[in-house]
């Protein structure tokens with residue numbers, strides 16, 4: 418039995434779908450099981466008892482903790498409970514650039530601390546470090562529909578924007594197949610893209626031009642009410658703007674035996690969200 422944490426989110430819902438498609442027994446963990454159609458269990462990373470109940474009878478788990486300052490604490494809580502319960506394998510969704518990052522105010526640093534909890538636990542582990550999700554572009558959907566420009570906080574910084582369906586497929590391969598223990602997969606799309614490139618590709622998908630407008634990072638973070646989130650977002654954007662995330666890898670090809678999907682194809686599949 419595989420436990421899928423973060424099961425109602427972007428990656429977890431696709432992992433749930435893929436496991437069901439393959440007929441692999443799995444249950445979704447959520448704080449609100451009423452939201453899930455298939456097998457589900459209540460679990461909250463902040464409530465150890467609920468985690469103990471969630472891991473009962475579980476041999477492998479997808480560990481996905483939500484973006485924010487509690488990533489490391491939530492990863493540690495889950496790994497502790499899983500180790501005590503005898504869970505054999507965990508696949509953790511981390512973030513590209515986590516590496517040896519020790520900055521607790523940086524998303525990479527938060528994930529790095531969570532990774533260390535897992536890799537030191539004695540449980541069979543795989544770390545999946547995705548680049549920027551294509552689905553983040555859905556945050557621009559209403560602006561695009563309204564004919565407004567997309568805000569660009571990362572200048573000419575390029576990223577290997579990745580289709581979350583590829584991230585989920587890599588995670589499922591690691592959850593269900595042999596040969597992934599001790600592996601770190603930096604999962605990216607096939608192309609290095611700026612926000613301008615993304616705007617152009619969304620424009621092509623919907624058949625009309627999409628403009629961008631440069632927004633200083635200080636101005637963008639002023640709109641994020643939680644200071645911890647604001648700091649993490651500012652650090653991430655500055656890193657990308659400086660070219661720090663201009664990385665494309667072969668992880669999707671290596672693990673899945675097929676090329677990574679492009680942002681252009683993601684935009685085509687999702688054009689209705691942008692009014693196309």
Ligand SMILES: NC(=O)c1ccc[n+]([C@@H]2O[C@H](COP(=O)([O-])OP(=O)(O)OC[C@H]3O[C@@H](n4cnc5c(N)ncnc54)[C@H](OP(=O)(O)O)[C@@H]3O)[C@@H](O)[C@H]2O)c1
Pocket residue numbers: 422423424425426427428429446447448449460461462463481482483484485488510511512513524546547548549550553
């Ligand atoms: N977006 C990106 O570009 C990007 C890039 C690299 C890495 N990442 C990493 O990917 C992860 C986010 O993945 P995602 O976008 O698939 O997630 P998401 O769509 O934001 O969903 C978050 C999930 O976390 C669950 N959750 C939130 N708080 C919880 C709690 N206290 N206890 C138990 N479950 C909780 C939610 O479930 P319920 O509400 O149902 O409980 C939901 O399923 C983060 O770790 C982020 O750092 C993101």
